[in-house]
Amino acid sequence: MTLRPTTTRTIRELRDAWRRSVLPGLRGDVLDLGAGFGIAADDLSADVIWIALEPSRSALRQLAVRVEERPGSRLLHAAAEDIPLPDASVDAVIASTVLCSVRDQRRALAEVVRVLRPGGRLVYFEHVTGPPRSWTRTLQVAYRPISRVIDSGCDPARDTGAAIRGAGFRSVEQRDELAPGMLGSVDPLIEGTAIR
């Protein structure tokens, strides 16, 4: 199966555009899942309580500096599979290229549903698997053992859209995009909003 890109923009350009268009609209207590170095904070409204969750020690120092810059915000040194927050305690969750990396995607999404308040939203931008028997999927599966080691545990061949739709949200709205990839492949991407 041959897949053609649906955009000329790269995955990074699409992610930056998504972040600039979606994150400023979030309000209240916002959990940033796998916050990395905390770049999401740049696009959040100043009155948002940013809760940056990150398990990797290597990112923590830089992330802590960013959290301190925003009064009221918090840093959680934890994994998405075991979020140290009470039930129904946040208004929104950000997942930006993190559900590819979590150890147990089903458990992480169950935790997201648990900590969201009714009516709260998961906003997400993720790279996902190509269709079965596509060149893209063949490359993703071949590259998986390497990316798992060198890229924060990333598995590029996950059907994250299906996992989100099966996680128990009240509604899911999603847009799919195929960005240009390497060696004649594409990078399949999803961006969307899931309402609890």
Ligand SMILES: C[S@@+](CC[C@H](N)C(=O)[O-])C[C@H]1O[C@@H](n2cnc3c(N)ncnc32)[C@H](O)[C@@H]1O
């Ligand atoms: C590609 S980075 C994305 C960082 C950030 N969300 C962004 O958009 O710049 C993936 C992040 O997921 C984190 N991560 C890996 N496993 C995780 C887990 N089980 N729970 C939460 N975050 C995890 C990694 O440490 C890393 O910071």
